[in-house]
Amino acid sequence: MFSLKPPRPTFRSYLLPPPQTDDKINSEPKIKKLEPVLLPGEIVVNEVNFVRKCIATDTSQYDLWGKLICTNFKISFITEDPMPLQKFHYRNLLLGEHDVPLTCIEQIVTVNDHKRKQKVLGPNQKLKFNPTELIIYCKDFRIVRFRFDESGPESAKKVCLAIAHYSQPTDLQLLFAFEYVGKKYHNSANKINGIPSGDGGGGDSGAGGSSSPKTPLFETYSDWDREIKRTGASGWRVCSINEGYMISTCLSEYFVVPSSLADQDLKIFSHSFVGRRMPLWCWSHPNGSALVRMALIKDVLQQRKIDQRICNAITKSHPQRSDVYKSDLDKTLPNIQEIQAAFVKLKQLCVNEPFEETEEKWLSSLENTRWLEYVRAFLKHSAELVYVLESRHLSVVLQEEEGRDLSCFVASLVQVMLDPYFRTITGFQSLIQKEWVMAGYQFLDRCNHLKRSEKECPLFLLFLDATWQLLEQYPAAFEFSETYLAVLYDSTRISLFGTFLFNSPHQRVKQSTEFAISKNIQLGDEKGLKFPSVWDWSLQFTAKDRTLFHNPFYIGKSTPCVQNSSVKSFKRTKKSYSSTLRGMPSSLKNGIISDQELLPRRNSLILKLKPDPLQQTNSQNSDMEQYFREWFSTPVDLHGVILPRLSGTHIKLWKLCYFRWVPEAQINLGGFITAFHKLSVLADEVDVLSKMLRQQWSGPLEACYAELGQSRMYFRASGPHDTSGTPEFLSSSFPFSPVGNLCRRSILGTPLSKFLSGAKIWLSTETLANED
């Protein structure tokens, strides 16, 4: 349908490249090679040649020459020059090294040096000068800069305007996912009934390959039914009154309600709720307590009555007929605007330039963003609800005006703490489907894909951050790694997937049906177009790269080989731990901090809870303190409840996510990843050895290593007693590479990197020379 425009013989083809550049840019055959890689349905909107991509602010020696292209999906910069200084590139199959998806663009600034003019480009705006420079501020904290000194001024201007126009579409249907999926339907129309193969449903969710289970999307009755059975909830049923979105357009078609409430009653009640969002079941504790979320009852007259009925129904669904504990999230947690404001400040702090200048006031500046404070607030509130569900055996109702923001967050976080299933990759993905996507979290508005929403808020990121805090505190409790969380966050800004594109499931169906009609696509029985799912990670990463999602610390209940041995050693450590505990009056705090650092420090939560003067007298709160104190004084069961440590010192900045594009903050050959690497190699070796044991392999070991193809680990052991050192591409921002993504000074990493980089007895001067 669309093909790449051949290089037109305009005047810029004859323009000589600047003297300091290599002549290779100029040669005609090479220009032909500079072709963008296009996805189905992707079209080139505009392009300009002889563009210089700036790599560092203080020198132009690393700059790259190439072609800048704007498509309906991304900004692409195509160059033949190799990336300078970069040692590793984590490749996304959908995006080239220099590409930025249009939905990832935050702001576009054009500059004219000579006229000393600068303009932030909105959609459909005019540009009165010819830009010499284009700066793209990305939502993921990257800053990309292009210079047009040698390119045709008119073409440069056109590309800038095209980028501004296409990155700020006027309509949802102009987002690339529609074009992409439409194309897929067209292409496969001849084959099978118009349904594209492969990218419909959950995809293969697992990072490791086809063997992992599919992620339930909760679009169907059966997914909900299975979830009820999985949690062992009794007294709850799947309700289908919203089939075809007849009741509410911001709820999913199926959801779970107390068995004692009849469809007819629910239909009547629904009118009283904001957005007709009646109580939705999230999860049930093995003790029968349920986690429920609902919107406010707007009908003041009916309020008491309906509230009573709902609470009675929830009580009835509890095997012990326990009471209901209501939590008003709007009153206890920061609101959407506050979270957005915190994020804006955090971003300013992280992209601040020069970075070093923030240093002296770094800690207080960080505190002033209030980001960590909010992370902590959510963790704390969720932990308190865990106490109510787990210890007081009460069902919890999360109340929020619309019930589709804070309650998504709190409901998910509580489940991550309580249910180890949600700490696996599949489980976590199903949780996001269940509590965010299907529950009507307004991804379109909150992510601000159309760049015109006043409702932008990084609540989902805040949730990932809170999850990361738990991962940081209990690294062995999660199947996924922090890379997975960061990549998941990035995926919210790739407008190819349907998962994070809409405000509600209904919006997807409505918009895509309209689109299908306008494009003459036969939908058959389908409810709307089947967009690719984010959970189909094979669309973005190779099987090998997906293994980076796996956390080598994780001791799974279902993973095969490593498990046996690890579980054993885990139990052993537990034992020795408790014997230490029994023995003498030495708490963990002093001196020998027990034998495992993975075990929690005590007291932190208690410390946290104590100073709150209002709650001091409340007996319930002292019970809660007691619960936390006891929980922290016993060894943690990684397959049971995990509670966050909440003191200010325990809540940290998620550096991988926020600092990965900042070269100055990088630790070359250092950081957590080095430990991750060592452990991966070890875990892999154990995997291989136990496989071999099972197979009673008698061949030479080395051959074995070569043949045992699949591993859960990204870093493989090359043989028994692997002694190879740390790979030189490792840095604290691994697998991301800050180089070239942010126009910064060309410093790389902290100076310590020069020294502590390995097991070398003597540091040779060559190494240093290379680094310099």
Next chain:
Amino acid sequence: MASASTSKYNSHSLENESIKRTSRDGVTRDLSEAVPRLPGETLITDKEVIYICPFNGPIKGRVYITNYRLYLRSLEMDMRNLRFALKQEGHSRRDMFEILTRYAFPLAHSLPLFAFLNEEKFNVDGWTVYNPVEEYRRQGLPNHHWRITFINKCYELCDTYPALLVVPYRASDDDLRRVATFRSRNRIPVLSWIHPENKTVIVRCSQPLVGMSGKRNKDDEKYLDIIRETNRQISKLTIYDARPSVNAVANKATGGGYESDDAYHNAELFFLDIHNIHVMRESLKKVKDIVYPNVEESHWLSSLESTHWLEHIKLVLTGAIQVADKVSSGKSSVLVHCSDGWDRTAQLTSLAMLMLDSFYRSIEGFEILVQKEWISFGHKFASRIGHGDKNHTDADRSPIFLQFIDCVWQMSKQFPTAFEFNERFLITILDHLYSCRFGTFLFNCESARERQQPNPVEQRYMELLALRDEYIKRLEELQLANSAKLSDPPTSPSSSSQMMPHVQTHF
């Protein structure tokens, strides 16, 4: 004594052994006795008390005071002791108070430190871990340019230096004596470390005695030139003065100063802006304030920032990096000094050596590093810590060694796989820095140890214990460094079996 005064006893058990370790150390635990005792440890008194734990509330128990520790055997659960309220009224409390004072500050009451009474026997003689001759041989010394001298054998050249020194081959003993007259406390420039390939060296000393009049000393100038020439480089000798330049200038008033450009043509001087022991002490006090008795909650980060502790840590590390960088680049040898050359200088040389030489990042190597750069070169442990002394306002007291350990910890957090030891090893070292169970950190310098006389300096013991506790907390709870919370990487085996060099009871 009202409860206010008892609460002054923010005291901890002097030992934080778990039962596990104690039994490994060969302590047989008599079940009839409540307290597991070390050989040589004797029970002084005991009493029923209520322990007011700031975290868990009051706990009933029985407190035991031995000549080594304060020990609480709890009726409810086992834990560390922080603060006691003696429940009973009247006279009995007074006894406890007096006994505690007596044994907590033994030196102020003419009692020996526990290390002198300790009758523990160890399989390994910790004092043999560091053998200066072997360590210098490991570095390839002596060689054509550097020789080992015993000029200080009886500590007559410099009483705060070790007996064995490495000096330039071309400098005679007479030269050394003349140089000594021009260096504060006779601490002449001697070699700390030599780069095995480019032969540049790290040399340490104290400030030159320039004074207000700007005195010069030809021997000193010549001596530095000899050092410069040892690595056959034509470049200048780099001098790092750890102090802020203002302080260095101010030192002229008391007879000190720094190497001026006029006098030392072949040297380049840089100031590293690291503050003195008093500043560090005050900074750490502020850290203590925000973590004890309650960890500052609402404004943790800004409170932490306001202590400037991390800023000081950063300056020390930055200075050490500069030293290491200069030496590893092979461009020139480095001379490091501050005022007396036993605080900041020790920090800088040992950290730079830790960066340059991975041997020091092993457990044994680290012990050697501490023995060499700190203990043998006269870091005044007795004065800085104030063992057994109750004078807590002593201006000599300063957490310099602790700061060094913190720097090491920061490095290990950034490079979790570069060190054989983990943070528990570091904490254990600090525990014994204060415990007086071993002789390692008891003295100001080698000669003091050999005189076998506990140094009568004024210090307060209890407060340091509080410091220790707070430090541990801080280790756990700080901070910026990217921390791999779990796991010692497989390359760092647990270090608890290899403790700090142990000490025979009588040396």
